[in-house]
Amino acid sequence: MLSRTAANLYWIGRNVERAEANARLLEVGARNALIPNTSGGFRNEWDAVLRASGTAADFAQRYGEPVQRNIETHLFFDLKNSSSVAACVERARENGRIVRTALTRQLWDALNTAHQEMREMARTERSRLSLSDMTDWAIHTVAQIRGAALATMLRNDAYDFLNIGGALERADSTARILDVKYFVLLPHLSFVGSGLDNYQWRTILRALSLERAFGWAYGGEITPQKIADFLILNRQSPRAILTSVETLTHHLDRLARGYGRSSPAQEAARALHAELAEARVEHVFEEGLHEFLSRMINALAAVADVVQRTYLSGEAR
Amino acid sequence: MTGEAPFNEMYQGDALRPPYAGLDVWARDMPAELRSMKQHEAEALFRRIGITFAVYGEGGDPDRLIPFDMFPRVFSAAEWRRLERGIRQRAQALNAFLADIYARGEILRAGVIPAHLVHCNEAYEPAMAGFMPPRGVYSHIVGIDIVRTGPDDFFVLEDNCRTPSGVSYMLENRETYPALLKRTLDSLAPEKCEGAPRAVILTPGHFNSAYYEHSFLADMMGVELVEAADLFVEGDFVWIRTTEGPQRVDVIYRRIDDAFLDPLCFRPDSMLGVAGLMNVYRSGGVTICSAPGAGVADDKAIYCFVPEMVRFYLGEEPILANVPTWQCAKADDLAHVLEHLSELVVKEVHGSGGYGMLVGPQATRTQLEDFAAKLRADPANYIAQPTLALSTTPTFTEAGIAPRHVDLRPYCLVGERIELVPGGLTRVALKAGSLVVNSSQGGGVKDTWVLAE
Numbered sequence: 145m146l147s148r149t150a151a152n153l154y155w156i157g158r159n160v161e162r163a164e165a166n167a168r169l170l171e172v173g174a175r176n177a178l179i180p181n182t183s184g185g186f187r188n189e190w191d192a193v194l195r196a197s198g199t200a201a202d203f204a205q206r207y208g209e210p211v212q213r214n215i216e217t218h219l220f221f222d223l224k225n226s227s228s229v230a231a232c233v234e235r236a237r238e239n240g241r242i243v244r245t246a247l248t249r250q251l252w253d254a255l256n257t258a259h260q261e262m263r264e265m266a267r268t269e270r271s272r273l274s275l276s277d278m279t280d281w282a283i284h285t286v287a288q289i290r291g292a293a294l295a296t297m298l299r300n301d302a303y304d305f306l307n308i309g310g311a312l313e314r315a316d317s318t319a320r321i322l323d324v325k326y327f328v329l330l331p332h333l334s335f336v337g338s339g340l341d342n343y344q345w346r347t348i349l350r351a352l353s354l355e356r357a358f359g360w361a362y363g364g365e366i367t368p369q370k371i372a373d374f375l376i377l378n379r380q381s382p383r384a385i386l387t388s389v390e391t392l393t394h395h396l397d398r399l400a401r402g403y404g405r406s407s408p409a410q411e412a413a414r415a416l417h418a419e420l421a422e423a424r425v426e427h428v429f430e431e432g433l434h435e436f437l438s439r440m441i442n443a444l445a446a447v448a449d450v451v452q453r454t455y456l457s458g459e460a461r
Numbered sequence: 462m463t464g465e466a467p468f469n470e471m472y473q474g475d476a477l478r479p480p481y482a483g484l485d486v487w488a489r490d491m492p493a494e495l496r497s498m499k500q501h502e503a504e505a506l507f508r509r510i511g512i513t514f515a516v517y518g519e520g521g522d523p524d525r526l527i528p529f530d531m532f533p534r535v536f537s538a539a540e541w542r543r544l545e546r547g548i549r550q551r552a553q554a555l556n557a558f559l560a561d562i563y564a565r566g567e568i569l570r571a572g573v574i575p576a577h578l579v580h581c582n583e584a585y586e587p588a589m590a591g592f593m594p595p596r597g598v599y600s601h602i603v604g605i606d607i608v609r610t611g612p613d614d615f616f617v618l619e620d621n622c623r624t625p626s627g628v629s630y631m632l633e634n635r636e637t638y639p640a641l642l643k644r645t646l647d648s649l650a651p652e653k654c655e656g657a658p659r660a661v662i663l664t665p666g667h668f669n670s671a672y673y674e675h676s677f678l679a680d681m682m683g684v685e686l687v688e689a690a691d692l693f694v695e696g697d698f699v700w701i702r703t704t705e706g707p708q709r710v711d712v713i714y715r716r717i718d719d720a721f722l723d724p725l726c727f728r729p730d731s732m733l734g735v736a737g738l739m740n741v742y743r744s745g746g747v748t749i750c751s752a753p754g755a756g757v758a759d760d761k762a763i764y765c766f767v768p769e770m771v772r773f774y775l776g777e778e779p780i781l782a783n784v785p786t787w788q789c790a791k792a793d794d795l796a797h798v799l800e801h802l803s804e805l806v807v808k809e810v811h812g813s814g815g816y817g818m819l820v821g822p823q824a825t826r827t828q829l830e831d832f833a834a835k836l837r838a839d840p841a842n843y844i845a846q847p848t849l850a851l852s853t854t855p856t857f858t859e860a861g862i863a864p865r866h867v868d869l870r871p872y873c874l875v876g877e878r879i880e881l882v883p884g885g886l887t888r889v890a891l892k893a894g895s896l897v898v899n900s901s902q903g904g905g906v907k908d909t910w911v912l913a914e
Contacts, residue, residue: 146691
């Protein structure tokens, strides 16, 4: 496969996943903003969302005060914000257009339809669009794109690159969402374990569509330990970092088998996988949640870098 | 020629022409609602599949849909047989001409074509002199634009020897054409090719107006769609960058201009292209389709001589006639053109896509005066032709079925054999009375059918 084709497939995976992550972040923000009593009030909530999206500085420069309407614009519609939902959808479709021959009709159709609906939405008067209309649309659309890939693509290297991009992005976004929750939303340790704290944790689970799943897996009271375990180390959890790294390793292994040679990318992913598979949630808290998550984010970036050099740059020999 | 009513391919007076018998019933029986539903369906499909083209220099939607008319154009088997023979003959003569002018130049020595028209031509490629491409073929995909003015009157309007586009708008030949093209490309493997040749399509990228077509062809042929940055030269060969390391390429069907093929050979200032490509080509390591320099043959000044080429190289009489053409480079012709400007169509010698042309009968007085000034300033840059009464075929319009002017672009493939899919692309001027069929100027397309015996 052309390296450029592989790169575009990989970026479809990443962009689609990022569009969903940002739509979900918006939803978390909106739900959290509904409760007035957190320290610093609503501003704090929205600030956290902006930080999680990695665009807080950019936002402050362009809009100033974090007002909900502006944040919606910024995170959803603004093409100048490279991680807005619209920008991710447009880029994913552009990636798809470049490698159309590597996509199935249904997958292209899903990407192209997303692009057209996005344009339509951007033209719609904002007073007629509720935030939940927007986030629901994004989540549905991403599900459709993913479903089209799952149901129609050959299980070949194209499918692997798409999934490698998706898995890296998902692991990264889970780490970031968790990090924000722990580090920014609740700077005061005294809040930990309070009713308010629980409410906020719950909104995160709900925004990830994982609230019921969490209940089934753990039952009882929501504690930071259980949440961290669920979102980092639990193989049953679809958004856990370990689960994504497992997916990543699986597809890198398949690539290496198919191409008949092992790769440094495979080794890097396996090392990360081994660490997570052995880890226990107590270790995470001993290291410090924020420290642990920062290390994960860096480790994932390092794997992405090796994937880039091994397969996507065209320098492979 | 302008006075009479144009030839209607479906009706002669009140009589229905036989090739359209089936369609007549179909069109009559179709309720208006069903028709508009089908038309919407077709548009939605085009939009969803992404069969789009871009219009340069206009801004606006970069993904514009090509207007598609559902009413097909039909040829009888006998009509097509004659057209097909004429097209093959012409494609063969054009290739013989190209192989000749880059070799001994017999036709120039014989004084049949003035040498300066060839050697001073912008499209003439000195780098090709003395080189014979595989099978002696320069132009592998020849698009020949044909207009009709009567039951048996077909004229060639222009030839396209470089990289004619539009094949992806054909519906009837959607599967046959790419299969034939693949076979043609495979038959053109270079000398040094070992085993089954690997062909690729070289595109300028997804911002190009014909990008949909490039990806369509790559997909249907099962070959890689590459950009220049995916290719590199090492040793005696051209390679593509893949996830499994470099892989050799044997045949490149390029959809980029000569100037952007190889910066070492053509434009040292260009970042585009594949450095060293021409060296590999000339040493038999890769085949480039169409060959660089093939554009000389589709120049409008050379066009006038194509019938002579047929006689010179093939010793046959041309089956398809040219449209009578005045070469403004000649003083007598120029005088005639200036005098009759309001009746003529004037085109730039190197122009294409309907840009930079004047349709006399439809121009305003100011436009005519402006154009006359341009003609006087640079007469050699123009040719003029009578305004032909292009034939019409029934077309679905807002107001129901109405005749609209059409032309025809068949695609002739030249490799080991000369292959031609039946029909081709019919372009239609959607505005009532308009004679300009280019998609960039308000034209659309229709499917073209050839009946079995």
